[in-house]
Ligand SMILES: NC(=O)c1ccc[n+]([C@@H]2O[C@H](COP(=O)([O-])OP(=O)(O)OC[C@H]3O[C@@H](n4cnc5c(N)ncnc54)[C@H](O)[C@@H]3O)[C@@H](O)[C@H]2O)c1
C-alpha cells in the first residue's frame with residue numbers, strides 16, 4: 260500500500276485522460292471528481308475506475324472528445340445527450356444547470372442520456388448545496404448484477420442515488436448509496452485490499468455467499484453471481500423496498516431522457532442520469548433549511564450511543580487523507596501503471 264498525494268494522483272489521472280484524447284477541461288473535471296472521491300474514502304469509485312474506463316474506451320463506448328448536445332431546454336427541465344462522452348464533466352454541467360434553473364424557478368432538473376460512468380454521486384449532490392440548493396442525483400449503471408425480489412438472475416444494476424442538504428455550521432448531510440446492498444466496485448475494492456466480503460453482499464448462482472472480492476467481481480461481471488438487494492433476498496428484511504428504490508432510480512435516470520434499459524445495448528450503453536436541485540430559499544428564509552438540518556442532526560444524536568450522520572465518514576476521511584495522502588494498494592498501483600503505459604502517458608505515482 261502506497262500513500263499518494265492528491266496532487267500527484269490528479270496529475271496522473273489528467274495525464275492518462277489527455278493521452279486518450281480528452282480535452283484539458285474535461286480531463287481536469289474528471290480528475291477533480293475522482294481525486295475528491297478517493298480523498299472521501301470511497302476507494303471503489305476514484306482512481307480505481309481507470310481500468311474500467313480503459314475497457315470502455317477500447318471497445319469504442321467512451322468517446323473522450325465527444326461534445327454533448329442539448330436536446331430540450333425548458334424553464335425548469337432540460338435533457339442532454341452526452342454522446343458517449345466522459346460521465347464526470349457532463350454530470351457537473353447537468354447539476355450546475357439544474358441549480359441555475361432552481362434559482363429561477365424554485366426547482367430544476369436535468370436528465371442525461373448517452374452518457375458513461377461518472378463515479379461517486381455525492382460529489383454532484385454537494386455541488387447543488389454550494390449553489391444554495393438541496394441536490395438529488397440518480398444514475399443507471401452498466402452491468403446487471405442485482406435480481407428482482409422473487410427472481411434469481413441479475414436484471415438490474417446497482418442503481419445508486421445521492422441526496423445532499425446544507426446544515427448550519429457543519430458540512431452538508433450527504434446520503435450517497437447504491438440501492439443494492441453494496442456497489443459493484445466496492446466488491447472489487449475489497450478484493451484489491453484482500454478484505455473478505457461480509458456474507459449477505461454477493462451470492463453465487465447456487466445461492467452460496469462469496470467472500471473473495473476479486474472472484475465475486477469477475478463472476479458478477481459475467482452474470483454468474485448477484486449482489487443482494489438493499490434489505491436482502493426475499494421480503495422478510497425489506498428486500499422488496501430496495502428493489503422498489505432500484506426501479507425508481509432506473510426510471511428517473513433513463514426514461515426521462517430516452518436512455519436504455521438495464522444492461523448495455525449492442526453498439527452503445529446509452530446510460531442515463533438524473534439531477535435535481537431545489538432552492539432552499541424558495542419557500543422559506545435562506546436560513547430555515549440549514550438550521551432545520553442542523554437541529555435534526557442534533558436530535559438524532561441525542562440518545563445514548565455514537566451516531567454518525569450520512570456524509571460524516573467521508574468528511575473524516577477527507578480531513579485525514581488531505582493531511583496524510585491517499586492509500587493505494589499495490590495491485591491497483593500496478594493496474595494504473597499498466598493503463599498509463601498502454602496510453603503512452605507518464606507513470607507519475609511513486610516517481
Ligand atoms: N456511478 C455509478 O454507477 C455508481 C453505482 C453504484 C454506487 N456508486 C457509488 O459507490 C459508492 C459506494 O456505494 P455503496 O452503496 O457501497 O455505499 P455505502 O454502503 O458505503 O454507503 C455509503 C453511505 O452511507 C453513509 N454511511 C456510512 N457509514 C455510516 C454510518 N455509520 N452511519 C450513517 N451513515 C453512514 C455514507 O456517508 C454514505 O452516504 C457511492 O459513492 C456511490 O455513489 C456509483
Ligand SMILES: O=C(O)C[C@H](O)C(=O)O
Pocket residue numbers: 303376399400401402417418437441442443444445
Ligand atoms: O456502473 C457500474 O458498472 C457499476 C457501479 O459503478 C458500481 O460500483 O456499482
